[in-house]
Amino acid sequence: MLEVLERLGLQLKNEKKELATGGNLQGLTFLFTGTLPALKRSEAEAMVEANGGKIVSGVSAKLNYLVTGEEAGSKLEKAKKINTVRIISEAEFLQMIADKN
Numbered sequence: 001m002l003e004v005l006e007r008l009g010l011q012l013k014n015e016k017k018e019l020a021t022g023g024n025l026q027g028l029t030f031l032f033t034g035t036l037p038a039l040k041r042s043e044a045e046a047m048v049e050a051n052g053g054k055i056v057s058g059v060s061a062k063l064n065y066l067v068t069g070e071e072a073g074s075k076l077e078k079a080k081k082i083n084t085v086r087i088i089s090e091a092e093f094l095q096m097i098a099d100k101n
Helices: 002-007 041-050 074-080 090-100
Strands: 029-033 065-068 086-089
Touching: 029 041, 029 074, 041 090, 065 074, 065 090, 074 086, 086 090
Parallel strands: 029 065, 065 086
Antiparallel strands: none
C-alpha cells in the first residue's frame, strides 16, 4: 500500500526545511489569525519563512507580530493582553515585506 501511495505522489521521506538565514525578518516571530483577504495562510507563512522569520503556533510573550484577518477570535483577544505583541493587518504585513525587500 505504501508503494502505491508513493507512486501516486505521497512524499514518504521527512525532509528538513531549509530555513532562510539573514533575511529581513530574521529573529521575528509571526502568527496569523482570522481570514486573510489577499493571501492564503500557507502563502503568508511561506513569505515569513523565506524572509528569515519564524511561525509560532500560539500567542505568548515570544510572539512579535500577530497578523489579523476577518473574524479574528481568541488569539486576538489573548494578544491584546500581552503588551509586547504587535497586532497588524495583512496589509501592514505585506507593506513590511515590501519595505524590507
